Amino acid sequence: MARTTGSHSDITGPRVRAAALQLFARHGYAAVSMRQIAREVGVQAGALYNYTPDKQTLLFELMKTHMEELLEASSVRKSIEPLEALDEFTQLHLNFHAERPDEVFIAYMELRNLGPDNFAIIERMRRRYEDQLEAILRAGVEGKVFQVADTKVATMAVIAMLTGVNTWFREGGRLSLEEVGKIYTDMVRNAVGA
Amino acid sequence: MARTTGSHSDITGPRVRAAALQLFARHGYAAVSMRQIAREVGVQAGALYNYTPDKQTLLFELMKTHMEELLEASSVRKSIEPLEALDEFTQLHLNFHAERPDEVFIAYMELRNLGPDNFAIIERMRRRYEDQLEAILRAGVEGKVFQVADTKVATMAVIAMLTGVNTWFREGGRLSLEEVGKIYTDMVRNAVGA
Amino acid sequence: MARTTGSHSDITGPRVRAAALQLFARHGYAAVSMRQIAREVGVQAGALYNYTPDKQTLLFELMKTHMEELLEASSVRKSIEPLEALDEFTQLHLNFHAERPDEVFIAYMELRNLGPDNFAIIERMRRRYEDQLEAILRAGVEGKVFQVADTKVATMAVIAMLTGVNTWFREGGRLSLEEVGKIYTDMVRNAVGA
Amino acid sequence: MARTTGSHSDITGPRVRAAALQLFARHGYAAVSMRQIAREVGVQAGALYNYTPDKQTLLFELMKTHMEELLEASSVRKSIEPLEALDEFTQLHLNFHAERPDEVFIAYMELRNLGPDNFAIIERMRRRYEDQLEAILRAGVEGKVFQVADTKVATMAVIAMLTGVNTWFREGGRLSLEEVGKIYTDMVRNAVGA
DNA sequence: AATGAATGAGTTTTCATTCAT
DNA sequence: AATGAATGAAAACTCATTCAT
Structure with a gap:
């Protein structure tokens, strides 16, 4: 027809x-x-x-695109001072994730539904994202502006804390994203001893 | 036969x-x-x-038992000073979750596979757990030992940070659970301005 | 215990x-x-x-017992006149069936769930019951008190008509069993040209 | 493939x-x-x-189609005289049912395997069919050409008698459908006192 | 580019029946 | 006489995927 x-x-x-x-x-x-x-x-x-080609690839492409966008958005920063860079990272993470609740949810929940090859690819991208924060923390530790016992652990802790926002934050709720951003900027600074 | x-x-x-x-x-x-x-x-x-009786109930019972044990383990504390209580909460959370990676994973990942009634029951239990931390934070804020802009947000942030440990911590890895505990106790204290 | x-x-x-x-x-x-x-x-x-011994036998025994009781109840009559015998048959059928709606229902509906041997046994008993009515009709035709083109067909027609009562008759409904009995006695007489 | x-x-x-x-x-x-x-x-x-969509609907559609055809076939008659109408009804019922032994069997035996809503729909259709015969009988009683104590009971009795044919009639048996039709036309007339 | 008919393997759940205790 | 744990087969239905059209 x-x-x-x-x-x-x-x-x-x-x-x-x-x-x-x-x-x-x-x-x-x-x-x-x-x-x-x-x-x-x-x-x-x-x-x-x-x-x-199949359902699995559909999932994988969704996750890959999401991670690519995250990496692209986060790697623009040719960071200056560690503290400023940390604040920038916090803001970027919160904004980026708040705008894409579905993508974020999938990226965390559906990892085990990827085949091993696809899983490895996504994991590598996630690692690259984490590395950016760790680089900032390391620079801050070296410059004595952060006090952190273990930069790897601190990286994971900060990212978990930030990503956790997605489980409860809703646009139009009690707090605006801007307010949440301020609160987390402070908590993150504190957590790394800035 | x-x-x-x-x-x-x-x-x-x-x-x-x-x-x-x-x-x-x-x-x-x-x-x-x-x-x-x-x-x-x-x-x-x-x-x-x-x-x-069915697969769904099997999942629900697993989650319910887990939450009951968590609530029982965490509610023993007839907390003394907010700071001590916070440290105790941190340790308890880390130990309890480190001992039960499977239960924890399920409790977070499979919520949406619960029917609405079962979901409500588990959610209520989780809320009760969060309330314990929030009570500690509130006491600390009143006693001026913590500096927290929003106790609800801080509660979520701390729990996310702590639970995030389960995504990477492995017994026998680079760090012992005790070492991780020390690091997180510090980071949590810092995060809430103690 | x-x-x-x-x-x-x-x-x-x-x-x-x-x-x-x-x-x-x-x-x-x-x-x-x-x-x-x-x-x-x-x-x-x-x-x-x-x-x-099994579910099938349970069904069979139920049906066999029912048919045995029906045959016993109906064969007592060493009938006198065909017309009187016909009325008696009508009354007996109605009363017997009205008292045992469950047995009757099963005896009609579950025939095909019998194994071939069990089916044959029950069928033979049912045939024997029909034969009793046919004998009455034949006697009446010979005695010129009934006018029936085909006694076998008339037998089936009368039994179908009578058994049909079970699909709608309820104790305590608009009509008593006695009233129904009178109506059917008349209709059956008429149907066989008495 | x-x-x-x-x-x-x-x-x-x-x-x-x-x-x-x-x-x-x-x-x-x-x-x-x-x-x-x-x-x-x-x-x-x-x-x-x-x-x-499912097995139950398959059954229901079979029964609904059957009842629709029955109602369509039977409602064409814009009946003239009650006696003629009665004969016509008898013939139509016998022919229609003789042509569709499977449909008829199912329509009687599988009612209880319908869900409540589907059951109600089929029951309503069956009631409409019965009403057509009852209307004929009532007209005949009013016109004094039938003698019937209770038109509802007579309706059920006649339909049971006619439908019973399906339990034994087989094309190519001892009697042709035409012969059976003649016999039943007479028996039905007699039964309602015509 | 899309349909609609079909496959074959899979799903959860139920069932009659057995049997050690 | 009864239990309760188990089997093995089967049920209705769903699913990802294929392909002629």
Whole structure:
């Protein structure tokens, strides 16, 4: 049957990813069927395979894109002073994660649904992100502006603390993102003895 | 024939829960089949239903038991000074969670696989746990020994920081649990301005 | 564990049959599980096998007992006149069936759940019952008190008509069983041209 | 690979219904598995769910279609004289039911396997059919051409008598359907005192 | 690019039955 | 006589994926 001229591929593809993102975040990768995704897009299940070779790759691409954007956003900083760099990192992490709750949720929850190769790729990217914070902490320790017993541990602690915001922060709640940002900037500084 | 031999009543039940715990933690609730659990126990799938009415209840009981133990372990403290109480909370949290990585993982990851009623029950228990830390922080703020802009936010931040340990800490790794405990006790104190 | 002295076998057996009767009638043989029957009796499923070799035999015994009672009740009549005999048959059929709605229902609905041998046995008994009415009709035709084109067909028609009462008659409804009996006595007479 | 070859869309649907009809009639709804139906159709079990949302709906649709056809066939008659109408009803019932032994069997035997809503719908249709006969009988009583103590009871009795034919009549047996029709026309007339 | 029919393997759960105790 | 643990087979239904059209 005839369709409005022009290809749908450049419109359906993003819609597939958007639907998968939302559904995976809400119900979990394993609990979402290709048919559910297709229904959300307004298409039959078979059509999804024009946009992804399989369900697993769909998940992987979502996570990879997210990590790429995170790395790109975070690596712009050609950091100056450690303290300023730390504050900047805090703000960037909070803003970036607050804007992408679904992506963040998936990136943490669905790691074990990746095949080993895909898992390794995502893990490597996450490590690279952590390394950026650790570099800041190390610089601060060397410059005696931070007091930290173990920079690796402190890195993990700070990131966990920051990412935890996503479990409770909601736009329009008691606190604005700006207020939360101020509170965390202080807590992070304190935590690393700045 | 009925079964290999001998009655296994009081031995199979715990083994079912143990197998479910391990498998759910490793692969995720949705990705684990009743058959897999049964195989691990050394029994046919049907036999599991002598020990749980269904898969969902099996998950729920695991989480409920975990939260009950957490609440019991943490509520013994008839806290003295806020600072001492905070240190005690930090240690207890780290030790308790380090001993039960599977339970902790499940308690965080599988919330969305609970039915609404079961979810509400677990959420209430988690809230009660958070309230204990918040009470300590509030007492410390009143007594001017802590400096915290928002006790609720600080509560979430500290718990996220502490629970994050489970994502990387491994017994026998670079640091002992005791060393980690010291580092975190300091970082937590700092974070709340003690 | 100890039980009140004395055997339960002479009490549990009838209770098993009663429970099976009621449940088979309500939900159908195939839809009733041995566990359901056991629950109704207040016993574990395994205990049922002290009273029946299997589920199929339980059904068969229920039907056989019913047919035996029907044949016994109906064959007492060493009938006199055909018309009187016909009225007597009508009354007996209505009363007997009205008193045993569950047995009647099962005897009609569950025939196909019998194994071939059991089926043959029950069918033979049913045939014997029909033969009694046909004998009456034949006598009436010979005696010119009935006008019936085909006694076999008339037999089936009359029995169908009478048994149909069970689909709608309820004790305590608009009509008493006695009233229904009068109406059917007339209709049956008419139908066979008496 | 997808399937043997060629699209079967508009051919498989009817074949599913036909297979279900025959199997339900022969063995009973509860005793027939979706796999059996699928095997009869020559398809895997999963494919059936392209044609029915579930087994229960398959049964319901079979019964609904049957009742719709019955109502359509029977309501054409804009009856003239009660006696003529009665004869016509008798003939129509016998012919219609003789042509559809499987549908009739299911419509009577599987009522209790319908969910409550579906049951109510079918019951309402059956009631409408009965009402047509009762209207004829009432007209006949008013016009003094029938003698009937209770039109509702007579309606049930006549329909039971007629439907009973399906339990024994077989095309090619001792009597033709036409002969049976004549016999029943007489018996029905007699039964209602015409 | 999309459909719709189909597969084959899988899911959770239920079942009749057995049997050591 | 009864329990309770277990089996092995089967049930209804779902799923990711394929492919002719």
